[in-house]
Each structure stands twice: as structure tokens, then as C-alpha cells.
Amino acid sequence: QVQLVESGGGLVQAGGSLRLSCAASGRIISRDNIRWFRQAPGKEREFVTALSWSGISTYADSVKGRFTISRDNRENTVYLQMNSLKPEDTAVYYCNVNGVDGYWGQGTQVTVSS
Numbered sequence: 001q002v003q004l005v006e007s008g009g010g011l012v013q014a015g016g017s018l019r020l021s022c023a024a025s026g027r028i029i030s031r032d033n034i035r036w037f038r039q040a041p042g043k044e045r046e047f048v049t050a051l052s053w054s055g056i057s058t059y060a061d062s063v064k065g066r067f068t069i070s071r072d073n074r075e076n077t078v079y080l081q082m083n084s085l086k087p088e089d090t091a092v093y094y095c096n097v098n099g100v101d102g103y104w105g106q107g108t109q110v111t112v113s114s
Helices: none
Strands: 003-007 010-013 018-025 034-039 046-051 057-059 067-072 077-082 091-097 108-113
Touching: 003 091, 018 034, 018 091, 018 108, 034 067, 034 077, 046 067, 046 077, 057 067, 077 091
Parallel strands: 010 108
Antiparallel strands: 003 018, 018 077, 034 046, 034 091, 046 057, 067 077, 091 108
16 A cells, blocks of 8 residues: 655745655555645645656746756655745645545645734
């Protein structure tokens, strides 16, 4: 059974940083396409960033230059480094493997205070 477990969320002041982790079990994700999404209260889930199996990363315009996605194949874990956080980054963050019909984690809450 494939499980994705996110962690690292929390409460941070604007301008601060957090690093989210997405640890996979039951599947080796080193050759998978990984995405992070987020969902703010009352809003639809939105794309944040992606890392292809070949190492190509893409970012939503709203986070470009502030967020960095990376992968540690030894740990079978994907990370999302978030810097210069803004109140509008407040959301539940989800990692996803292989698209919307793939695997999802349970989410981790990020709250940025102004």
C-alpha cells in the first residue's frame, strides 16, 4: 500500500520559512513525477510546484523565486522549501505522485501570520 505522509507545516510570521516533507512508503518515487498542491479555506486546490522524474521543476507564478522543490532518493522523500512566506500562502499543502489519479498525502497545514 502506497502512503505519502506530509510534515513540516506550522505557524510562521510573514517573511519566514518552512520546509515541508513528503515521505513515501510502499513505492519508490525516484522515477515518479511529484507535485505539491495547496488549498486555502473556501478556495479550490491549486498547483504549487512539480518535479519531473528527469529533474525538471516548474512553479506557479505566485511562488516562483520563493519556493523550491527537491527530492532525496535515499530517503524516498520530497521536500518543499518555502521562503519569504506571505499570508496568502496560508493553506493545506498536499503532495501528489503521478497526477490527480495517482497518490495523495493527507496534507499539512501552513499558516502565515501578517
